[in-house]
Amino acid sequence: MTNLPDPNTPMGLSDLEAAQRLKQDGYNELPTSKRGGLLAIALEVLSEPIFLLLVACGIIYWLLGDRQEALILLGFIFFIMGITLYQDQKTESALDALRDLSSPRASVIRDGQKQRIAGREVVRGDILILSEGDRVPADALLFSSTNITADESLLTGESLPVRKVSGNSQTPIDHPGGDDLPFVYSGTLIVQGQGMAEVKAIGPQTELGKIGKALQTVTTEDTPLQRETKDLVNKLIWIAIAICLAVIVIYGLTRGNWLQGFLAGIALAMAILPNEFPVVLTIFLALGAWRISQNRVLTRRMPAVETLGSATVLCVDKTGTLTLNQMSVHQMVAFKDSPFNAYNYDLTLHEREALPEAVHGLIEFSILASQKDPFDPMEKAFKQLGDDYLANTEHIHKNWTLVHEYPLSPELLAMSRVWQSSDNSNYVIAAKGAPEAIADLCHFDPNLREELSQHIQCLANQGLRVLGVARGKGVHPDVLVKNDLPQQQHDFQFEFLGLIGLADPVRPTVAQSIKECYTAGIRVVMITGDYPGTAQKIAREIGLNASNSVITGQELQEMGDNELLGRIQTVNIFARMVPEQKLRLVNALKKNGEIVAMTGDGVNDAPALKSAQIGIAMGGRGTDVARESADLVLLDDDFASIVQSVKLGRRIFDNLKKAMAYTLAIHVPIAGMSLIPVLLKWPLVLLPIHIAFLHLIIDPACSIVFEAESAEYNVMKRPPRDPKIPLFSREMLGLSVLQGVGVLLILVIIFAIALYRGQGEQEARAFAFTTLIVANLSLILTNRSWSRTIVETVQAPNPALWWVIGGAIVFMGLVLYIPFLRHLFRFSTLHPLDLGICLVGGMISILWFEWLKTSKKSK
Numbered sequence: 001m002t003n004l005p006d007p008n009t010p011m012g013l014s015d016l017e018a019a020q021r022l023k024q025d026g027y028n029e030l031p032t033s034k035r036g037g038l039l040a041i042a043l044e045v046l047s048e049p050i051f052l053l054l055v056a057c058g059i060i061y062w063l064l065g066d067r068q069e070a071l072i073l074l075g076f077i078f079f080i081m082g083i084t085l086y087q088d089q090k091t092e093s094a095l096d097a098l099r100d101l102s103s104p105r106a107s108v109i110r111d112g113q114k115q116r117i118a119g120r121e122v123v124r125g126d127i128l129i130l131s132e133g134d135r136v137p138a139d140a141l142l143f144s145s146t147n148i149t150a151d152e153s154l155l156t157g158e159s160l161p162v163r164k165v166s167g168n169s170q171t172p173i174d175h176p177g178g179d180d181l182p183f184v185y186s187g188t189l190i191v192q193g194q195g196m197a198e199v200k201a202i203g204p205q206t207e208l209g210k211i212g213k214a215l216q217t218v219t220t221e222d223t224p225l226q227r228e229t230k231d232l233v234n235k236l237i238w239i240a241i242a243i244c245l246a247v248i249v250i251y252g253l254t255r256g257n258w259l260q261g262f263l264a265g266i267a268l269a270m271a272i273l274p275n276e277f278p279v280v281l282t283i284f285l286a287l288g289a290w291r292i293s294q295n296r297v298l299t300r301r302m303p304a305v306e307t308l309g310s311a312t313v314l315c316v317d318k319t320g321t322l323t324l325n326q327m328s329v330h331q332m333v334a335f336k337d338s339p340f341n342a343y344n345y346d347l348t349l350h351e352r353e354a355l356p357e358a359v360h361g362l363i364e365f366s367i368l369a370s371q372k373d374p375f376d377p378m379e380k381a382f383k384q385l386g387d388d389y390l391a392n393t394e395h396i397h398k399n400w401t402l403v404h405e406y407p408l409s410p411e412l413l414a415m416s417r418v419w420q421s422s423d424n425s426n427y428v429i430a431a432k433g434a435p436e437a438i439a440d441l442c443h444f445d446p447n448l449r450e451e452l453s454q455h456i457q458c459l460a461n462q463g464l465r466v467l468g469v470a471r472g473k474g475v476h477p478d479v480l481v482k483n484d485l486p487q488q489q490h491d492f493q494f495e496f497l498g499l500i501g502l503a504d505p506v507r508p509t510v511a512q513s514i515k516e517c518y519t520a521g522i523r524v525v526m527i528t529g530d531y532p533g534t535a536q537k538i539a540r541e542i543g544l545n546a547s548n549s550v551i552t553g554q555e556l557q558e559m560g561d562n563e564l565l566g567r568i569q570t571v572n573i574f575a576r577m578v579p580e581q582k583l584r585l586v587n588a589l590k591k592n593g594e595i596v597a598m599t600g601d602g603v604n605d606a607p608a609l610k611s612a613q614i615g616i617a618m619g620g621r622g623t624d625v626a627r628e629s630a631d632l633v634l635l636d637d638d639f640a641s642i643v644q645s646v647k648l649g650r651r652i653f654d655n656l657k658k659a660m661a662y663t664l665a666i667h668v669p670i671a672g673m674s675l676i677p678v679l680l681k682w683p684l685v686l687l688p689i690h691i692a693f694l695h696l697i698i699d700p701a702c703s704i705v706f707e708a709e710s711a712e713y714n715v716m717k718r719p720p721r722d723p724k725i726p727l728f729s730r731e732m733l734g735l736s737v738l739q740g741v742g743v744l745l746i747l748v749i750i751f752a753i754a755l756y757r758g759q760g761e762q763e764a765r766a767f768a769f770t771t772l773i774v775a776n777l778s779l780i781l782t783n784r785s786w787s788r789t790i791v792e793t794v795q796a797p798n799p800a801l802w803w804v805i806g807g808a809i810v811f812m813g814l815v816l817y818i819p820f821l822r823h824l825f826r827f828s829t830l831h832p833l834d835l836g837i838c839l840v841g842g843m844i845s846i847l848w849f850e851w852l853k854t855s856k857k858s859k
Contacts, residue, residue, distance in 0.1 A: 010196070012109035012127040021123035028122045028138055028202035030209050056266055104624060106137040109196075126199040131375075132407075133602060134190045135624035139173065139206045140197035142166050142182045146405050148193035150184055152176045155207055161191040173200050176207055189625060192407060225285075225306050225656075228726055229277050240272035247678050254681065264684055268674040270691045276663045276702050283703045284659070288652035296635040297645045298619065304631035307613050308597075308649025310723040311522060313589055314642060315582070315598045318528035318538060319465070320377075320618065321639045323504040327381040330464055331501035332359045339451040342498070347385075355389045362498045364395035366469045368430035369417055372402070378467065381502055403427060406489045410578065410604070413437040416472065416489045429472025429492050434529075435499060438468030441489060442496040455499055460533030463541070464501035470494040509640035510542045516643055518545065521719035523594075525572050527582060532575040539573055552576045556584065564588050579604035586611045595723060597642065599634070600626050616642060650721070651711035657727060659706035661736040662783040666698055666776055668740020669747055673768065676748060683761040685751060685768050689825060693815070694776065697808045701780050704800045709784055735849070739782075743775040743845040750841050766816065766827035767838060773812050774842025777805055782846045787857065789850050 013021070104119035107129040114129060119137035122128070128140055130148070142148065142164055149161040155176045167182025176185050184190070184197055186206035203209055244265040251261030285306075289299035292308075299305055319325055334343045336358075343358040355363070367386045370379035390396055399422045406416040414433025421428060431441060435456050439449055459466045472492040486492065517524050524544060528535050532550040539546040551559075551567060553576040559567070568588050574581075579602050586608050589596045598612035606629040609615030617630035618637045627633050634641055673685045747768050754764035780801070781790045815821045816830055830838070 010109060010127050011112045013123070013125050014111050018110060018121075018123050018126065021125065022121060025124060025202060027120045029120045030203060104135055104137060104627075105619075107131075107134075122199060122202060124199050124202060128184075128197045128199060129194075130184065130190050130197060131194045132190055132192055133625050135628070136184045136186055136188050136190065138186050138199045138203075139201040140184050140199045141169070141171060141173065142184060142195050142197045143168065144197075145182075145195040146193050146402075147407055148184075148195050149191045151189040151191050152185060155185055155188065164193075164195070166195070169198070224303065225727055226278075226281055228728065229281050232728055233277050236272065240269055243272065243675065244269045247675060251678050260684075263688065264674070264678055267684070267686055267688050267691055268671065268678075270688060272667065272671045272674075276699060277660065279699075280659050280663065280703050280706075281656070284652060284656045284707055287707055288648070291652070292632075292645050292648050293635075295644045295648065296638070296641050297616075298633040298635055299631070300627070300633060301631045304614055305649060305652060307595065307631075307723065308646050309653045310595045310721045311597045311614055311646055311649075312720050313523045313525060313594045313596050314517065314646075315525045315527055315585065315589070315596060315612070316639055316642070317599050317601070317618075318526050318530065318535065319504060320601070320637050321599055321634075321642075322510050322526065322538065322542060323506050325377050325504060325637070327377040327465070327502040327504050329381050329385045329500055330503045331459055331462070332362055332498060333455050333459070333501075334358045334362045334498040335496055339448055339455060339496070342455060359498070360390065360393075360395050361471070362469055362500065363390060365430040365471050365497055366432055366467070366500060368397065368400075368419060368428065369415065369432035369469065372398075377504070378465070378502055382500075397421070400428075404485050408433065410580065412440070412489065413578075414441060414468075414489065416441075416492070418485060429494075431470040431472065431489065431494060432467055435466055435468035438470045438494070438496060441492075441494045442470055444496070452496075456531060457533055459499060459501035460531035461537060462501065463534055463537030464503055465530050465534060467500050467502070469497045469500060471497055506538060506541055507638060507640065509638065513640040513643040514543050516716055517646075520646070520716040522646065523572065525574065525585075525589075527574045527577050527585070529577060530575060532573070535573045535575045544572060546572045549573075550575050553578055553581055556581055561588070565591060568592065579608070582608035583611055595720065597646075599642070600630070602626060605629075647711065647716050650715045651709075653721065653727075654712055654715065655706050655709045657732060658709065658783045658786065659702045660727060661732055661739070661786075662706065662779055663698065663702045664733070664736040665739035665743070665779055665783070666694075668737060669744040669772060669775065670694060672740075672744040673747055673751075673772070682751070682755065683765070685747075685765055687826065690769055693811070693825075694772070696811070697773070697776055697804060700800065701804050705780065705798065705804055706783070708798050708800050710796055710798075712785060712787055714787065739779060739846065739849055742848060743772070743779070743842075746775065746841050746845040747771055750837070760828065762826055762828040763830075766825075766830050767834065769825070769827070770812065770816070770830060770835065770838040771841045773808060774839055775845045776842075777808060778843055778846045780804070782849050785853075787853060789853055 105116055106119045106122050106126075108115055108117055108122065109127040109129065119135075122137045126138075128137065130136065136150070143166055145164055145166045148164040150164055151161050162177075162181070163179040164184065165180050165182055171182055173183055174181060176183070176188070183200075185208065186202075187208040201207075247268050248258070248261045248265035251264050252258040255261070285302050288305045289302065292299055292305065316322060330346070330348050332345045332347065334345070335341065336343065343356075345356060345359050363382070363385055366382040370376070370382050374380050374383055386396055397419070400419045402417060403420050404418040406418075408415045412433075414431055414437035416429055416431040419428045419430070420426075431438060435452060436449075439452055444452065456466050472494050514524050526535060526539060526544060526546075528538075532552060535550065536546065538544075549567075549571050550573045551571050553574075556564070556574070556577070564584070565588055568585065569592060574585065579600070582598065582600065582605060586596050586598055590611070590613070595614075596612045597614035597616055598608050599616045599618065600606070600609045601618035605617075606625050609617060609626060609629040609631075614632065615630040616632045616634055617626040619627065619633045619635040632645065670686065670691065674691075677683060677685050750771050751764050751768040754767045755761070759767075781794070784790075784793045784796070784798075784801075815825050816827060822829070
């Protein structure tokens, strides 16, 4: 028998005391390998190939005696570094915000109130509230324990959970290992039971913190998109090296100037190297996860950001996700001796009236079968009902002492609590749980079960959650001294008192969100432990596509795999399910080729959350185990947040595709105008300083501008993306290269005409470069959307876009009309008519893509 100490809630620390200890001891976290400061990040940036090439160019210009060009290149290095550091800082800030959100949560008592705080904010002396499925945030001494067992394999290697007992404040803390210790340890898992504990050690002082530096570094695998991008970048790098070497050799052999040939080769390398791709991907994934967190959904694993847009099925729990998880008692069915003699009472029809005596015992024992200070919404509803109707009566027993609790188990979905009355004259046993489990405890025969099912069905068809309540025959304390309590609930003799029907209102946003899912080609599957009638009533209320076909947990258990694969294609309601059966549903859906998002909150949900392509844990009511197994954590447990995250996932992938397409497209004319003059023995068009200038536009455009783009108008009006189609698909690569080739053709024509009409090398270069800048900005504008024209998107808000465009125009004006800069760039002055030609030429280069978008819309 496990005794529970005084159930009165302790005061705990005050907020002021907690703040002082936090300042004194620091955060409750293990030392980690943190990223270096500003200098370390700057050195990391300088090691990038593009910067090394700029430095090489600066050295060559210095050796050639062109100090001004070398200094300007150095200035560009610092300018581009500033942009890169800004991007890096923005990414790190987003990741830091996510790390704060993803910190394990802890329930504590401060100032006598329960609080849910980040685990890193737990301090010495805090009172922890521990429940099944919780990850222990710090080493602590148990002073209140009900059937607690803990998994300490992380610390001891023991595969079986160990039993815990209560201790007192004088008990010295001991090392983990073995049963009947009054200590719980940081990082271990509460497998069963509940209790309260006082924190004795945090952070490095915990047993986990003493393990060593093995836990200081956490390595993460690349996501599929990152691997795909790395493969493409590696291929392009080898191509760039080969072409650059060829250019150096050709230039040196044909013109006899090997130093200029080396500069031409470096310029071409800078033009071809796709150094933006990895940066863009990192920024998009980090900021994408941050954006998703603004919708109250925490991303625990980055691949989930990529996969969200591909989800084809959302498997969701009814309670708390589709509904508010705010229970209230609506109906009661009190039995007198048996279900054949039942008294039905609809509370909604008698809200302000005194309760009839017939239901008093049913309410009394539903409260006794619950926690004194309940957290569970159903238990809260029972307590509220008692407070409203039976306060100050003999049916409310605030001074009784809890002696023992028999917890819920997968084998018996019922729990019992043993109380000692205030006069110590008797032990009273109260039980509640699934009506079938209570019927089992009461040893109902088939006839009684059949009659009971009629009452259950009647309540379920009204959309109510149904619980059974029973009373065990009292036992005198003297008997317990000799024989102790029985080992299991079945050893008591129970009397079935009746049924309670609880209503849980549907979230107001659910119906619209489900409609949005269907428009987006996403199927919604409801999984619930309630009866089929309850589930079908809720399904009709929220607009869930569901015929009268429902699969129950019992039917699923008896069903073969092949039959399930067929039935699961059309059935959208699964009722009377237990968490262990979710895994089978997930695997069946996956075998049918679905991309599954699955919600869960309990310890037993963890396997299904891990198996699903997108596991979604409940943040408000979920266990730590479920959260650790999931890819996403739903901070407000709202179904609408899942749908908005899917929408954001599609937007993120769309924008990533646009950014990559733009980056690839703009590199084509840059590379072409670096290579073609060498092959045709023309004067060089692009020198390193020109390419460095272009990067001032390209780098912020491909990351900050495209990342901030709003969603396409049809983002939730099209089927989910096929995850088998790569980001760099043939269509994407083809259209990107064609965009770049279109710009390149215009540039070659303009440069050739200007050169052969005798306007001189510098004017021809100014013509070509100005046209390239206009074409670059046009590529940014046209790639903002692959379905809407520039005219349609120009009013869409994107402040970063206009900063980039405005900055490019101002810098270009300075370069063309300030003599010092014009000389450095090897330009001559362009007249208004010349500028008009450049403007028209740059815009013409992308007109075909605008026409393509218009023609696709008209089909």
